Amino acid sequence: MVMHAIEVVDGKLVWQPTEKPSPGFGEVLIEVQATAINRADLSQVAGGYPPPPGASNILGLECSGTVVELGDQVGSFKVGDEVCALLSGGGYAEYVNVPAGQVLPKPESLNMVEAAAIPEVFATAYLNIYMEAGAKVGESVLIHSGASGVGTASIQLCKAFGNPSFVTVGFDAKVRACQKLGATAGCNRRVENFEERVLEWSGDVGVDVILDPVGGRYLESNLRCLAVDGRIVVIGLMGGTDATLPLGRLMVKRQRVIGSTLRARSIEAKSKVMLQLLERVWPRIESGDVHAIVDHALPIEDAQSAHNLLRTDQTIGKVVLTTQ
Numbered sequence: 391m392v393m394h395a396i397e398v399v400d401g402k403l404v405w406q407p408t409e410k411p412s413p414g415f416g417e418v419l420i421e422v423q424a425t426a427i428n429r430a431d432l433s434q435v436a437g438g439y440p441p442p443p444g445a446s447n448i449l450g451l452e453c454s455g456t457v458v459e460l461g462d463q464v465g466s467f468k469v470g471d472e473v474c475a476l477l478s479g480g481g482y483a484e485y486v487n488v489p490a491g492q493v494l495p496k497p498e499s500l501n502m503v504e505a506a507a508i509p510e511v512f513a514t515a516y517l518n519i520y521m522e523a524g525a526k527v528g529e530s531v532l533i534h535s536g537a538s539g540v541g542t543a544s545i546q547l548c549k550a551f552g553n554p555s556f557v558t559v560g561f562d563a564k565v566r567a568c569q570k571l572g573a574t575a576g577c578n579r580r581v582e583n584f585e586e587r588v589l590e591w592s593g594d595v596g597v598d599v600i601l602d603p604v605g606g607r608y609l610e611s612n613l614r615c616l617a618v619d620g621r622i623v624v625i626g627l628m629g630g631t632d633a634t635l636p637l638g639r640l641m642v643k644r645q646r647v648i649g650s651t652l653r654a655r656s657i658e659a660k661s662k663v664m665l666q667l668l669e670r671v672w673p674r675i676e677s678g679d680v681h682a683i684v685d686h687a688l689p690i691e692d693a694q695s696a697h698n699l700l701r702t703d704q705t706i707g708k709v710v711l712t713t714q
């Protein structure tokens with residue numbers, strides 16, 4: 391059987407025929423209505439972020455759509471269910487196979503475009519701020535790249551769960567957009583020294599948790615504006631892979647530096663994160679406290695333009711691709 395999917399041909403994204411998958415044990419087959427772009431997709435096209443073993447080579451870490459076929463031992467869904475899912479790959483396609491634990495019912499209050507913008511970034515934000523860093527009510531959080539897909543999800547979770555947040559972004563307009571979403575304060579990383587601003591904001595105490603997708607030279611500044619017993623979770627390396635770790639301060643202030651990726655985790659681990667989203671975040675979406683932030687939605691045939699748009703660093707929230 392044949393379907394259409396985005397393939398990388400000579401570095402360009404092309405919508406073309408390929409083999410349609412069929413669901414294996416414990417998997418559901420989803421007819422994709424929308425998928426969303428993640429920064430990792432740009433790295434995958436550039437050859438720097440290969441899919442984990444066993445995952446589809448097709449791009450796409452999340453989708454929304456309808457269940458059209460069930461593999462053996464799937465009791466939690468039926469054909470016709472409207473869902474959204476966290477994928478290890480394969481979302482830029484008409485059909486994708488997903489382990490049932492990584493699939494959630496589509497929130498009733500969201501349309502398919504909005505639902506596709508939720509799984510990867512909310513799973514990343516929840517996993518790293520609340521499971522890895524273990525943020526408690528009232529603890530402060532520094533969110534770098536606050537207007538990114540992950541950043542906008544993080545701000546909203548912090549607001550919903552009682553954590554004041556400070557964001558860094560690359561444009562003044564993004565500071566305002568993040569504050570509208572619930573960030574307490576923020577600064578423009580291109581013109582201001584975030585370390586000074588965060589210390590000023592936190593009354594020289596520092597923040598309790600830092601979500602850092604930048605890495606590189608941010609590490610030393612991060613440690614200087616991290617409180618005693620603070621935790622930094624490094625989730626990306628947009629600013630480089632190498633850094634100096636001042637061990638004296640780390641030890642005396644009892645600080646922790648945690649590295650974390652979502653995609654390479656086991657199905658069981660990802661399913662646990664998705665269950666947390668269902669129990670703790672889905673009710674917030676249905677009540678209207680937490681929103682899908684969609685900057686642009688484009689037909690999937692325009693995936694190349696959508697990648698170019700993300701690369702400008704001007705987007706706020708998610709860029710979504712629709713298949714129908």
Ligand SMILES: NC(=O)c1ccc[n+]([C@@H]2O[C@H](COP(=O)([O-])OP(=O)(O)OC[C@H]3O[C@@H](n4cnc5c(N)ncnc54)[C@H](OP(=O)(O)O)[C@@H]3O)[C@@H](O)[C@H]2O)c1
Binds near residue numbers: 510
């Ligand atoms: N570890 C994991 O499991 C995991 C999962 C998902 C995402 N991530 C990471 O989270 C980050 C955000 O992903 P996303 O898809 O949400 O991104 P996105 O929506 O594409 O936004 C990325 C933003 O990062 C900022 N940025 C770009 N290059 C930068 C640099 N060199 N230094 C500092 N900031 C820079 C830009 O915003 P400003 O100009 O406004 O700063 C850009 O708009 C990425 O690093 C991604 O790899 C990690």
